[in-house]
Amino acid sequence: MRDFIITSLQTWDIEIGSTIKNTALEISKQNRVLYINTPMDISIRLRGNKQSPSYIRRMAVIKGEASPLRQINANMWVLDCPFTVLSANFLPASLFNIVNRKNNARIARWIVEQATALGFKNYIHLIDTDIYRSRYLKEYIHPAVSIYYRRDYIIGEAYWRRPALNRNWLLRPTLFWQTPPALLQNCKPTTRIPTPSKPE
Numbered sequence: 001m002r003d004f005i006i007t008s009l010q011t012w013d014i015e016i017g018s019t020i021k022n023t024a025l026e027i028s029k030q031n032r033v034l035y036i037n038t039p040m041d042i043s044i045r046l047r048g049n050k051q052s053p054s055y056i057r058r059m060a061v062i063k064g065e066a067s068p069l070r071q072i073n074a075n076m077w078v079l080d081c082p083f084t085v086l087s088a089n090f091l092p093a094s095l096f097n098i099v100n101r102k103n104n105a106r107i108a109r110w111i112v113e114q115a116t117a118l119g120f121k122n123y124i125h126l127i128d129t130d131i132y133r134s135r136y137l138k139e140y141i142h143p144a145v146s147i148y149y150r151r152d153y154i155i156g157e158a159y160w161r162r163p164a165l166n167r168n169w170l171l172r173p174t175l176f177w178q179t180p181p182a183l184l185q186n187c188k189p190t191t192r193i194p195t196p197s198k199p200e
Contacts (some may be wrong), residue, residue, distance in 0.1 A: 001075075003120040004033045005111060007137065011037045012078045013054040020128040020150070026071050026074060027126075028076035034115055034123075035072075038133055039081035039089075051136035069114060073165060088132070101136050108140030115141075 004027055008020045012035055024035050040058050040079040048055050060066035061080040068080040085106060088099040115123065125143035129150060132172065138146045 002031045003115075003123035004031055004126055005115060005120070005123050005141065005143065006035045006126045006128065007038070007130050007134045008031060008035075008129070009059070009130050011054040013037070013052075013057050017052060022128075023128075023149075024076065025073075028073055031075065032118075032120065033076040034111075034118065034120060035076065035078045036107075036111060037078060037080045038130065039085050041085045041103075043087040043089075077118065079108055079111070080191060085111075087135070089091050100132055103133060104136035105140055107133060108137050109138070111141055129195060 004024075006020065006024050006027075009019050012021065021035075024033050027033050029173075037058065040055075040062070040134065042103055044055075045059075050056075050059075057066065058080055060180075061068045061082050062084065064082070066080075068082050070078045070080075072078055083106065085103040087100050088096050088103065093098060122140075122144045125137065125146045125149045127137070127146065
């Protein structure tokens with residue numbers, strides 16, 4: 001049995017079906033899993049959908065009205081962040097990187113504190129498409145293995161496009177897991193892809 005920490009763009013309380021939630025539940029059948037709900041930033045807190053279960057849950061945790069840790073099954077927990085992080089997306093690139101790193105550091109401290117309390121050790125970090133709030137986590141939480149699960153080409157959207165991220169993001173995880181395979185073309189500029197040797 002191994003310990004897994006999962007960070008994702010999708011909160012556990014999302015109202016629609018979720019591949020990463022199903023993946024987390026499947027992993028938890030034979031391993032321990034700590035699923036991190038992405039924290040709200042100031043922009044979402046002020047202008048988010050205040051009727052959504054995700055918003056209601058995270059605000060309850062921030063206000064101290066709900067426990068930040070929920071046990072989903074015998075091997076799995078969901079962790080909410082009892083704080084709001086800074087909004088960084090529309091800042092100039094140099095300032096964005098500074099603020100985003102500070103956000104990452106704060107999230108990481110909370111993850112390490114709670115993972116330690118649960119007795120998690122030598123864990124595997126699975127990152128589901130989260131290119132901002134998981135960018136520096138490998139440096140701060142020191143996982144045994146860091147896996148980046150890429151399901152969508154999100155930097156094709158203007159909101160997610162940052163020059164500092166585009167070429168460097170894929171260098172950080174230890175392993176890279178991607179669906180669909182067609183997206184592999186987008187990784188070639190930043191990731192070395194082994195070429196099978198020809199049989200003699």
